[in-house]
Amino acid sequence: MVTRDDALAMDAADPLASMRDEFAIDDDGRIYFDGNSLGRLPFATLGRIEQVVVNEWARTLIGSWEHWIDLPVSVGDLLGTTLLGARPGEVVVGDSTTVNLYKLASAALDLRPDRRVIVTDTGNFPTDRYVFEGLAAARGLELRLFDADPVDGPDGDSLGAALRATAADGSDVALVSLSHVSYTSAAIADMPVLTWLAHEAGALALWDLSHSVGSVPMSLTDAGVDLAVGCTYKYLNGGPGAPAFSYVRSELQSVLRQPIWGWFGSTDQFEMGPWYAAAPGIRQQVVGTPNVIGLVSVEEGVRLLARAGLEALRAKSVALTSLCIDLADSWLAPLGFSVASPRDAGRRGSHVSLRHPDARTICELLIESAGVVPDFRAPDLVRIGLAPAYTRFVDVWDGLDRVRGLA
Amino acid sequence: MVTRDDALAMDAADPLASMRDEFAIDDDGRIYFDGNSLGRLPFATLGRIEQVVVNEWARTLIGSWEHWIDLPVSVGDLLGTTLLGARPGEVVVGDSTTVNLYKLASAALDLRPDRRVIVTDTGNFPTDRYVFEGLAAARGLELRLFDADPVDGPDGDSLGAALRATAADGSDVALVSLSHVSYTSAAIADMPVLTWLAHEAGALALWDLSHSVGSVPMSLTDAGVDLAVGCTYKYLNGGPGAPAFSYVRSELQSVLRQPIWGWFGSTDQFEMGPWYAAAPGIRQQVVGTPNVIGLVSVEEGVRLLARAGLEALRAKSVALTSLCIDLADSWLAPLGFSVASPRDAGRRGSHVSLRHPDARTICELLIESAGVVPDFRAPDLVRIGLAPAYTRFVDVWDGLDRVRGLA
Numbered sequence: 119m120v121t122r123d124d125a126l127a128m129d130a131a132d133p134l135a136s137m138r139d140e141f142a143i144d145d146d147g148r149i150y151f152d153g154n155s156l157g158r159l160p161f162a163t164l165g166r167i168e169q170v171v172v173n174e175w176a177r178t179l180i181g182s183w184e185h186w187i188d189l190p191v192s193v194g195d196l197l198g199t200t201l202l203g204a205r206p207g208e209v210v211v212g213d214s215t216t217v218n219l220y221k222l223a224s225a226a227l228d229l230r231p232d233r234r235v236i237v238t239d240t241g242n243f244p245t246d247r248y249v250f251e252g253l254a255a256a257r258g259l260e261l262r263l264f265d266a267d268p269v270d271g272p273d274g275d276s277l278g279a280a281l282r283a284t285a286a287d288g289s290d291v292a293l294v295s296l297s298h299v300s301y302t303s304a305a306i307a308d309m310p311v312l313t314w315l316a317h318e319a320g321a322l323a324l325w326d327l328s329h330s331v332g333s334v335p336m337s338l339t340d341a342g343v344d345l346a347v348g349c350t351y352k353y354l355n356g357g358p359g360a361p362a363f364s365y366v367r368s369e370l371q372s373v374l375r376q377p378i379w380g381w382f383g384s385t386d387q388f389e390m391g392p393w394y395a396a397a398p399g400i401r402q403q404v405v406g407t408p409n410v411i412g413l414v415s416v417e418e419g420v421r422l423l424a425r426a427g428l429e430a431l432r433a434k435s436v437a438l439t440s441l442c443i444d445l446a447d448s449w450l451a452p453l454g455f456s457v458a459s460p461r462d463a464g465r466r467g468s469h470v471s472l473r474h475p476d477a478r479t480i481c482e483l484l485i486e487s488a489g490v491v492p493d494f495r496a497p498d499l500v501r502i503g504l505a506p507a508y509t510r511f512v513d514v515w516d517g518l519d520r521v522r523g524l525a
Numbered sequence: 526m527v528t529r530d531d532a533l534a535m536d537a538a539d540p541l542a543s544m545r546d547e548f549a550i551d552d553d554g555r556i557y558f559d560g561n562s563l564g565r566l567p568f569a570t571l572g573r574i575e576q577v578v579v580n581e582w583a584r585t586l587i588g589s590w591e592h593w594i595d596l597p598v599s600v601g602d603l604l605g606t607t608l609l610g611a612r613p614g615e616v617v618v619g620d621s622t623t624v625n626l627y628k629l630a631s632a633a634l635d636l637r638p639d640r641r642v643i644v645t646d647t648g649n650f651p652t653d654r655y656v657f658e659g660l661a662a663a664r665g666l667e668l669r670l671f672d673a674d675p676v677d678g679p680d681g682d683s684l685g686a687a688l689r690a691t692a693a694d695g696s697d698v699a700l701v702s703l704s705h706v707s708y709t710s711a712a713i714a715d716m717p718v719l720t721w722l723a724h725e726a727g728a729l730a731l732w733d734l735s736h737s738v739g740s741v742p743m744s745l746t747d748a749g750v751d752l753a754v755g756c757t758y759k760y761l762n763g764g765p766g767a768p769a770f771s772y773v774r775s776e777l778q779s780v781l782r783q784p785i786w787g788w789f790g791s792t793d794q795f796e797m798g799p800w801y802a803a804a805p806g807i808r809q810q811v812v813g814t815p816n817v818i819g820l821v822s823v824e825e826g827v828r829l830l831a832r833a834g835l836e837a838l839r840a841k842s843v844a845l846t847s848l849c850i851d852l853a854d855s856w857l858a859p860l861g862f863s864v865a866s867p868r869d870a871g872r873r874g875s876h877v878s879l880r881h882p883d884a885r886t887i888c889e890l891l892i893e894s895a896g897v898v899p900d901f902r903a904p905d906l907v908r909i910g911l912a913p914a915y916t917r918f919v920d921v922w923d924g925l926d927r928v929r930g931l932a
Binding site: 358493 | 562583584589620650658659758766769789791795817902
């Protein structure tokens with residue numbers, strides 16, 4: 119059995135251990151297992167926000183827009199090339215994940231006007247399902263929800279069956295949208311295979327990377343992904359409500375037209391001409407005035423992870439979640455918890471879900487009286503988020519020990 | 526003729542003079558005439574951002590969402606009740622002006638399914654026209670642009686003619702959308718009358734308040750306005766790209782359905798149920814995770830103006846723009862400038878536009894070598910923004926003196 123000293127030794131041997139010093143963390147004994155919901159504040163971000171507010175906003179004033187205006191694309195490029203396996207000019211940062219899902223899904227449906235089905239899984243994140251439900255209602259399309267395994271998530275069999283539900287070749291499906299990592303079980307979907315299946319049916323593939331970006335390596339280029347969105351306030355540590363990102367594969371950019379025609383996405387923005395002309399490339403995805411403080415916060419968050427290297431972060435993430443599962447099996451299974459995340463580390467993102475009928479109460483007690491902050495997902499999951507940038511092995515040991523102590 | 530001493534005396538008598546001390550302003554002799562494009566930084570906002578970042582984000586972490594989650598509606602209520610003449614529960618802060626225009630215009634069109642015309646004026650702000658152009662293209666509707674007087678803006682005659690262009694009773698018009706204050710001339714549109722005309726035709730009225738909010742009093746309630754949006758980084762001093770706002774008249778909230786169905790706009794958000802159910806009231810307009818730093822910045826900006834009182838701000842704004850026009854007539858008219866804003870102060874917002882064939886070069890020279898920051902609007906306008914919260918009468922005098930000196 120892993121002892122607390124073993125966990126301390128793992129920290130001592132951790133090549134990323136010093137990364138924790140880059141974050142503002144109170145030495146109050148609290149254990150934070152919710153970096154997959156709201157990532158921590160990097161010191162660099164604090165300094166950058168102050169610089170933007172005090173020097174750029176207050177002093178340079180409107181003149182700062184000369185460089186601010188490039189931020190959606192430049193931060194997008196940094197993010198895309200370091201963490202998403204995208205090419206330059208394919209990613210832009212701005213708006214919320216939900217708004218971006220709407221823009222890209224709507225644009226994708228316009229590219230398949232003769233098809234009438236949107237496919238996703240019942241376990242997909244609510245806002246994704248709701249956006250597709252709204253689009254289907256507005257356009258008289260079918261939202262086809264398929265059940266995937268609650269632990270292992272969507273796979274070729276479950277998606278394949280959904281694609282073939284009414285037409286044997288899937289020729290009625292316009293769009294397939296899935297989450298790369300399940301917000302419940304942390305299952306990693308096989309992005310290349312599921313994208314290939316969507317393409318075989320002639321559908322476009324839109325991925326939600328919110329729960330994987332910054333902790334799970336990927337190559338949107340190699341996987342053939344058409345479109346993607348994701349959130350920046352989880353593993354990217356961009357801060358509460360920081361702007362999300364959109365990815366549009368280069369080859370699609372000349373034909374894809376997002377529906378919200380804004381001045382920041384038009385050519386010759388400050389000519390303010392009579393008619394909209396979509397800006398070339400990814401810039402078309404920008405809509406209104408971008409949120410500058412949010413953009414620089416995302417930039418700092420991405421820089422920090424890029425410097426550590428995604429492969430190193432992933433290796434630590436796997437070690438953290440593996441330790442968590444080992445301890446849960448030993449200590450918590452006898453107390454009625456079961457592991458609701460994939461046991462194959464290669465198929466698991468950076469959190470571990472523990473199922474327990476009293477999950478809601480357990481989460482409340484952990485937060486209120488045990489100094490442990492997981493999060494609860496209805497109806498019965500305790501989510502243990504293990505952001506590799508600042509979570510220590512001893513945090514996993516102590517945190518699970520406190521869960522055990524609660525029982 | 527007004528002397529510099531006269532201007533200093535006006536500042537000495539200004540009941541709002543001390544408000545300037547609430548803003549971070551370098552004592553470098555620069556004169557900022559662009560608060561209508563990017564408002565200045567209030568000290569209170571600087572402190573509040575630091576509090577949110579250091580205490581709420583870094584320390585309280587995810588627990589801060591317990592109160593953050595109310596910000597879109599609570600900041601909306603503060604804004605609506607103090608500056609818009611709205612009732613509680615009618616305003617929400619979030620997303621960009623452009624996204625909000627899209628959401629509300631799209632929802633309005635859904636309420637008039639048998640009508641096929643959107644009416645706005647050719648002088649309306651580009652992003653407004655582009656959003657309507659996009660919606661018209663997507664739905665096969667007509668975007669009917671009418672020419673209003675370039676100085677006086679849309680009036681009953683010009684709007685009336687547009688409403689009656691094809692059907693004598695305007696029964697083909699679904700939506701009328703106008704800016705309350707013109708971004709070019711600063712003309713104030715007669716909101717009650719033009720709204721009434723739209724309603725007479727059976728259309729809905731959507732107002733863009735970006736260039737009036739915080740400097741021009743209004744009562745959305747009394748004017749019978751259906752829908753409105755506006756920007757918070759101009760007179761509200763919310764910071765670069767701060768979230769915009771949406772207004773939906775109470776009486777419409779039970780029937781209006783915005784198109785982007787997000788988890789933050791659904792009932793029982795954290796139950797994450799299988800189907801979207803729109804949250805009751807204005808909350809439905811919230812879409813994805815709101816930007817917290819932006820929201821608190823808007824809150825501080827609104828608080829500051831509300832404390833000063835909109836009537837006092839308006840009185841000072843009128844005095845500032847009147848002084849500007851007097852000096853422009855005396856000093857600049859002989860140099861080829863003409864006033865391109867209404868001369869009736871009651872019909873003029875808080876900036877003055879000066880027309881000159883070399884406006885672009887003049888603006889560049891003013892910024893680069895005269896320490897004066899106006900802005901240029903193609904093709905031939907120098908915009909002098911006179912935010913009443915921090916602009917002094919002597920700034921107007923000195924600034925126009927420097928323009929004169931340039932010639």
